[in-house]
Amino acid sequence: MRAIIPDALKLQLRYPARAVGILGALAMAAAVFMPWAYGPGALDNMTLWASPSPLQLFFGVLALLVLALLAIPLVGKPKLGRWAHILAWNTSAKTSAISALAMAGVAAIAIAIELGGVVNLDPGAWVALVGGVLAVTATLFLPDSPPPSLERVKSAKWLQITGIALGMAAVLFGAAYGLGLSDAGAFLTFAAFLVGLVLILRQFGVFDWLSIAAANNRQVLVLSAFTVAFAFPFTQDGSDATMSVAAQVLIFAATALGLNIVVGLVGLLDLGYIAFLGAGAFTAAVLSESAFATIDFHPPFVITVLISGAVASLLGLVIGAPTLRVSGDYLAIVTLAFGEIFRITMNNLDGNDGPNLTHGSNGIPGIPDLSLLGFDFGQPHVILGIDIGRFANYYWLMLLVMGLIIVVFTNLNHSRIGRGWVAIREDELAAEAMGVNTFALKLLAFSGGAFLAGVAGAVKAHYDVSVTPDQYVFLESAFLLAAVVLGGMGTVAGVLIGATILKLLPEKLRFFSDYRLLLFGLLMVVMMRFRPEGIVADERRQLEFHDDSEELADEVEEELIAHHAHLNPDREVFEL
Amino acid sequence: MSSNPDESGVGVNAGEVLLDAHNVTMQFGGLRAVNDVSLRVHTGEIVGLIGPNGAGKTTFFNCLTGLYKPTAGSVEFLGEPLPPKPRLVVRAGMARTFQNIRLFHNMTAIENVMVGMYSRTQTNAIDAIFRLPRHRREELASTKRAKELLDFVGLTGSGDSLSRNLPYGDQRRLEIARALATDPKLLLLDEPTAGMNPQETRQAEELIFKIRDLGLAILVIEHDMRFIFNLCDRVACLVRGEVLVEGTGKVVQNDPRVIEAYIGAPATEPDWQQPGDRPGEGVADA
Numbered sequence: 001m002r003a004i005i006p007d008a009l010k011l012q013l014r015y016p017a018r019a020v021g022i023l024g025a026l027a028m029a030a031a032v033f034m035p036w037a038y039g040p041g042a043l044d045n046m047t048l049w050a051s052p053s054p055l056q057l058f059f060g061v062l063a064l065l066v067l068a069l070l071a072i073p074l075v076g077k078p079k080l081g082r083w084a085h086i087l088a089w090n091t092s093a094k095t096s097a098i099s100a101l102a103m104a105g106v107a108a109i110a111i112a113i114e115l116g117g118v119v120n121l122d123p124g125a126w127v128a129l130v131g132g133v134l135a136v137t138a139t140l141f142l143p144d145s146p147p148p149s150l151e152r153v154k155s156a157k158w159l160q161i162t163g164i165a166l167g168m169a170a171v172l173f174g175a176a177y178g179l180g181l182s183d184a185g186a187f188l189t190f191a192a193f194l195v196g197l198v199l200i201l202r203q204f205g206v207f208d209w210l211s212i213a214a215a216n217n218r219q220v221l222v223l224s225a226f227t228v229a230f231a232f233p234f235t236q237d238g239s240d241a242t243m244s245v246a247a248q249v250l251i252f253a254a255t256a257l258g259l260n261i262v263v264g265l266v267g268l269l270d271l272g273y274i275a276f277l278g279a280g281a282f283t284a285a286v287l288s289e290s291a292f293a294t295i296d297f298h299p300p301f302v303i304t305v306l307i308s309g310a311v312a313s314l315l316g317l318v319i320g321a322p323t324l325r326v327s328g329d330y331l332a333i334v335t336l337a338f339g340e341i342f343r344i345t346m347n348n349l350d351g352n353d354g355p356n357l358t359h360g361s362n363g364i365p366g367i368p369d370l371s372l373l374g375f376d377f378g379q380p381h382v383i384l385g386i387d388i389g390r391f392a393n394y395y396w397l398m399l400l401v402m403g404l405i406i407v408v409f410t411n412l413n414h415s416r417i418g419r420g421w422v423a424i425r426e427d428e429l430a431a432e433a434m435g436v437n438t439f440a441l442k443l444l445a446f447s448g449g450a451f452l453a454g455v456a457g458a459v460k461a462h463y464d465v466s467v468t469p470d471q472y473v474f475l476e477s478a479f480l481l482a483a484v485v486l487g488g489m490g491t492v493a494g495v496l497i498g499a500t501i502l503k504l505l506p507e508k509l510r511f512f513s514d515y516r517l518l519l520f521g522l523l524m525v526v527m528m529r530f531r532p533e534g535i536v537a538d539e540r541r542q543l544e545f546h547d548d549s550e551e552l553a554d555e556v557e558e559e560l561i562a563h564h565a566h567l568n569p570d571r572e573v574f575e576l
Numbered sequence: 577m578s579s580n581p582d583e584s585g586v587g588v589n590a591g592e593v594l595l596d597a598h599n600v601t602m603q604f605g606g607l608r609a610v611n612d613v614s615l616r617v618h619t620g621e622i623v624g625l626i627g628p629n630g631a632g633k634t635t636f637f638n639c640l641t642g643l644y645k646p647t648a649g650s651v652e653f654l655g656e657p658l659p660p661k662p663r664l665v666v667r668a669g670m671a672r673t674f675q676n677i678r679l680f681h682n683m684t685a686i687e688n689v690m691v692g693m694y695s696r697t698q699t700n701a702i703d704a705i706f707r708l709p710r711h712r713r714e715e716l717a718s719t720k721r722a723k724e725l726l727d728f729v730g731l732t733g734s735g736d737s738l739s740r741n742l743p744y745g746d747q748r749r750l751e752i753a754r755a756l757a758t759d760p761k762l763l764l765l766d767e768p769t770a771g772m773n774p775q776e777t778r779q780a781e782e783l784i785f786k787i788r789d790l791g792l793a794i795l796v797i798e799h800d801m802r803f804i805f806n807l808c809d810r811v812a813c814l815v816r817g818e819v820l821v822e823g824t825g826k827v828v829q830n831d832p833r834v835i836e837a838y839i840g841a842p843a844t845e846p847d848w849q850q851p852g853d854r855p856g857e858g859v860a861d862a
Contacts, residue, residue: 411705411706411707412701415711416690416694416715418704419691420691422682422687423683426679426682426683429643429678433672435663435666435667437663438663
């Protein structure tokens with residue numbers, strides 16, 4: 001944009017542009033109180049005058065942000081004091097305007113599709129769109145502001161902790177509200193609002209400030225994150241639909257975290273990882289109390305979990321020992337083949353072609369619900385007057401498993417072993433030449449990651465009630481890998497976010513299911529183009545993208561070039 | 577420097593034999609990259625290895641550090657045959673740097689050094705997962721030692737920078753710190769001053785003397801002759817896979833064969849200038 005509109009013109013037009021922008025913002029704010037859709041079936045009933053629906057109110061938040069960001073600087077620099085520089089007023093206003101327009105656009109498209117035509121858009125939607133276009137156009141003509149410096153503002157410890165708590169509360173509210181939306185258009189509109197809000201807050205420098213606050217109060221952060229995750233079922237009031245999705249997200253994320261060790265830390269491309277989840281699930285299934293279980297040995301679940309992990313881990317060793325000598329593309333092909341071999345083997349262990357272990361493609365159905373310490377996971381419970389259903393029980397169990405996996409992952413990552421893993425990822429030959437036992441470490445990563453997947457698989461078997469080979473196809477491996485790459489290789493938070501996105505979107509956008517792969521493919525391409533390090537960057541990689549380091553890196557680069565330019569001609573290479 | 581160098585050039589201050597390479601030959605198919613090379617390094621010694629490009633210096637280095645297994649000949653370190661794997665060679669007490677810097681680029685400087693300590697620490701996965709005392713003890717000790725090593729090579733305060741973001745000369749020094757972290761008795765440096773300006777080269781020289789004063793022996797490959805003759809007690813010149821000369825800097829520097837290997841023989845009239853030998857001339861005569 002900077003290139004399109006010359007700075008001189010921006011300077012000239014800054015007052016009219018601001019006025020037009022404020023006009024647009026006022027129009028958007030007014031649109032909140034107008035009907036957007038002709039019928040109540042679209043989004044969340046936007047048909048009433050002066051009685052805004054929740055989504056319209058969210059849109060109002062964006063409109064007010066645009067208004068405030070454009071109007072407040074009018075009081076003048078002296079009155080704003082240092083805040084004139086701390087917040088990037090103009091740039092934030094631009095981001096807000098674009099976000100508001102995008103949200104209005106998504107809402108309008110959704111209404112048109114759901115009610116069958118643009119004719120169903122009521123005046124409110126048009127006013128919002130026109131206001132958005134006005135605001136965006138106007139803010140494009142405002143001079144750019146310097147980057148925000150909110151993170152440099154000294155803030156007291158209580159303020160930081162409050163900030164973290166507020167952030168977590170917002171996450172809880174956003175998740176509870178977003179998951180509660182059954183209408184796909186409403187969900188997309190809300191998602192557009194969330195993405196816009198995140199971008200605006202980033203523009204404010206809120207995330208830089210939060211990450212510093214989080215680094216200073218690590219325990220508070222971890223504790224509050226778990227509190228929020230734990231409290232989530234209470235916001236659903238016994239709704240099974242949402243909790244079942246949430247439990248699936250956790251199972252998927254736990255598996256992705258195991259894969260993250262192999263791919264993110266050690267840099268081994270494993271395309272057959274789902275087989276380890278399957279191995280855990282099948283082991284738990286044949287050892288369960290199901291009438292179709294093929295092994296007459298039914299240990300308590302705590303033992304079953306360990307056996308499942310061990311079986312998966314053993315499989316990892318068997319596969320890893322011969323194949324980890326190859327690397328890169330070759331390893332990817334070998335693991336891909338292994339994943340298929342696993343599925344086909346499970347299909348064939350039906351008594352005809354081999355021992356009857358899995359009932360072939362029928363799998364093992366009727367796996368009973370878990371019962372731990374007299375607590376039956378299948379029965380709903382009432383806690384604090386709120387119904388906690390079957391899925392919420394599994395959700396909490398997976399939360400516990402997830403907590404353990406995160407502890408294992410972070411502790412290993414920040415140890416001699418983790419450093420060895422990353423060294424292998426960076427330069428295997430140099431690692432070996434520095435005394436790192438590369439083969440043993442790769443094998444440890446492979447079997448350790450498999451163990452974690454096996455544990456997740458054991459819970460999944462009981463959660464799913466039945467285990468069949470066709471649940472563990474290559475596509476699932478690809479999704480796991482996509483979650484790791486999308487979220488940010490080598491990080492915990494990133495993989496959790498990536499797994500949530502990849503598992504949540506197909507559940508919420510069922511009408512889109514035919515184009516699911518297309519959507520994910522596009523998402524990956526866009527990510528690789530604009531943010532190759534993933535949504536959350538590894539702290540090791542994060543340093544690369546930090547402004548100061550970037551400048552330093554440029555300097556180093558220049559220095560290197562200068563080096564080679566002046567060295568080669570005048571250096572005395574040989575002198576006898 | 578020795579006042580009375582014998583033929584092999586072993587200085588009077590040299591101690592026991594650390595590394596004994598005996599008739600090492602390395603053959604790649606039809607190419608004999610290293611041919612029957614013998615070299616000894618004693619404790620407390622700085623030995624230089626020079627030679628024109630393609631002489632087989634780095635190949636010889638790789639034979640010494642377990643990256644290649646020599647086709648013939650033997651390498652003994654501290655009287656024991658060399659273990660077959662690079663990491664076991666490191667354990668035995670030999671560490672190296674690379675001709676092209678091979679740091680772990682996306683790790684911080686201090687993490688790079690701590691990777692070097694891998695073979696000297698014992699923390700296993702169980703210790704790390706449960707944060708057992710051994711893990712915490714070793715982690716503290718490693719961090720402290722890594723900081724000392726960074727100070728030693730002159731990288732004080734750069735510990736938390738990503739190694740890729742360090743200036744070029746610092747990257748070379750970090751590689752040396754990482755090699756020192758393996759607690760070696762013999763340090764092998766493969767062209768430690770490649771790409772450095774004269775000032776950085778002098779700093780590298782000082783650093784290598786400092787390392788020698790710690791009691792380490794050093795074997796160094798270099799192209800910069802002033803650097804190598806300042807630095808080394810003994811120099812071996814490798815040409816086409818064979819040791820041409822071995823001795824003190826002075827002996828090697830003045831050897832006509834070395835000069836010839838580098839800049840060619842003095843200009844004599846080539847044979848073809850004699851009548852009848854020039855290409856085509858014989859044909860014309862006929």
